[in-house]
Amino acid sequence: MSDPVPPRAEVVVDLAAVRHNVRILKDLVSVDGPVQLMAVVKADGYGHGMVEVAAAARDAGADWLGVATIEEALELRAAGDHGPLLCWLSAPGDDFASAVAAGVEVTAYSVAELEEIAAVGPARVQIKVDTGLSRGGAPRTEWEHLFEVASELEQQGRITVTGVWSHFAASDEPAHPANDAQEAAFREALALADKAGLDPDVTHLANSAAALLRPSSHFDLVRCGIATYGLDPAPGTSPRIGLRPAMIVRARLVMSKVVRAGEGVSYGHTWHADEDTTVGVVPAGYGEGVPRAAGNSAHVWVDDSRRPIRGRVCMDQFVVDLHGELPPSGTEVVLFGPGDLGEPTAQDWADAVDTISYEIVTRVGGRLTRRHVDTDAETDDETDDDAASERTPR
Numbered sequence: 001m002s003d004p005v006p007p008r009a010e011v012v013v014d015l016a017a018v019r020h021n022v023r024i025l026k027d028l029v030s031v032d033g034p035v036q037l038m039a040v041v042k043a044d045g046y047g048h049g050m051v052e053v054a055a056a057a058r059d060a061g062a063d064w065l066g067v068a069t070i071e072e073a074l075e076l077r078a079a080g081d082h083g084p085l086l087c088w089l090s091a092p093g094d095d096f097a098s099a100v101a102a103g104v105e106v107t108a109y110s111v112a113e114l115e116e117i118a119a120v121g122p123a124r125v126q127i128k129v130d131t132g133l134s135r136g137g138a139p140r141t142e143w144e145h146l147f148e149v150a151s152e153l154e155q156q157g158r159i160t161v162t163g164v165w166s167h168f169a170a171s172d173e174p175a176h177p178a179n180d181a182q183e184a185a186f187r188e189a190l191a192l193a194d195k196a197g198l199d200p201d202v203t204h205l206a207n208s209a210a211a212l213l214r215p216s217s218h219f220d221l222v223r224c225g226i227a228t229y230g231l232d233p234a235p236g237t238s239p240r241i242g243l244r245p246a247m248i249v250r251a252r253l254v255m256s257k258v259v260r261a262g263e264g265v266s267y268g269h270t271w272h273a274d275e276d277t278t279v280g281v282v283p284a285g286y287g288e289g290v291p292r293a294a295g296n297s298a299h300v301w302v303d304d305s306r307r308p309i310r311g312r313v314c315m316d317q318f319v320v321d322l323h324g325e326l327p328p329s330g331t332e333v334v335l336f337g338p339g340d341l342g343e344p345t346a347q348d349w350a351d352a353v354d355t356i357s358y359e360i361v362t363r364v365g366g367r368l369t370r371r372h373v374d375t376d377a378e379t380d381d382e383t384d385d386d387a388a389s390e391r392t393p394r
């Protein structure tokens with residue numbers, strides 16, 4: 001399948017890990033009765049490949065898929081997905097007609113949006129209420145009016161209100177007071193929707209962190225993004241439930257060489273060797289989504305050990321300290337992976353550059369090639385990949 005020479009630098013996504021995570025999440029939220037699982041695959045599946053991840057998630061029992069934009073939803077339909085699918089971020093003039101025609105459920109934040117959707121109806125619409133994130137969704141002062149208008153449009157047969165939902169501000173901090181307040185506000189919104197005569201199929205509030213940490217917020221459905229990809233939504237807080245990171249980013253060393261004590265490395269010489277050492281050149285940079293802030297802070301995996309990045313990350317490449325070793329050109333460098341062999345994880349990179357794992361995996365791309373593998377199905381049809389797979393931490 002893949003060519004005999006591994007690519008200069010690539011992203012490898014294990015769809016078996018995605019399926020594993022979906023099954024674990026579904027089991028976890030369904031212990032006290034059935035709760036549906038929405039796999040959130042926006043932003044190209046958090047950098048993992050939207051279409052491939054979506055198919056794997058459906059295979060493993062995801063009831064819903066969730067995306068931000070109508071364009072993303074239509075791309076899933078074009079790729080052959082026909083299951084329940086919700087999108088939630090539109091601007092006036094967006095192509096609601098195509099979404100509705102494709103059976104995509106759209107989200108309304110306002111009366112204006114409801115009317116725009118009803119004009120291309122009959123449409124299946126979910127209403128998003130702002131319970132305290134103060135981002136998208138109808139503000140508290142609009143709820144009653146919005147629900148009344150929705151109810152009228154429903155009676156006219158122009159829309160069906162299939163859901164009422166909201167989104168947490170701080171579900172990764174379980175003790176944050178916003179969580180209780182938002183959940184209480186959400187229950188109030190549901191009561192008002194009921195009073196207006198609405199009877200949605202699904203009500204939902206929880207993202208990954210709330211799915212793991214706040215069972216009271218599960219309602220009919222949880223929307224899991226980051227956990228689907230095997231990353232921890234609330235590092236240091238989440239229970240260990242056996243999620244598997246699905247993404248590996250790796251490259252092949254361009255060259256290795258000696259650097260003498262006192263010599264500076266990479267642009268601006270922000271690092272100087274304090275003793276003689278060796279360094280390697282890794283062909284991926286901020287053009288590939290390697291954060292520039294990883295200079296002098298993150299580590300990569302070469303020859304079975306973690307090696308520090310030295311000096312600035314450049315557009316196309318960076319330099320790693322090889323501590324006296326001179327591995328040959330072409331030697332595998334793992335930037336991050338599941339961590340099973342000791343290689344850094346996306347969370348380690350996030351910690352090193354003061355961000356969240358979401359941003360690390362979602363921004364990876366540029367000139368990297370991306371390949372999907374299935375470690376559950378690695379038999380005869382993947383023989384070409386065996387050499388590569390053996391070097392792949394998992």
Ligand SMILES: *Cc1c(COP(=O)(O)O)cnc(C)c1O
Nearest residue numbers: 040167207208209223224225226
């Ligand atoms: C992105 C997103 C999610 C998924 O959040 P995770 O923390 O990745 O689980 C859920 N709901 C909404 C509205 C989102 O925008």
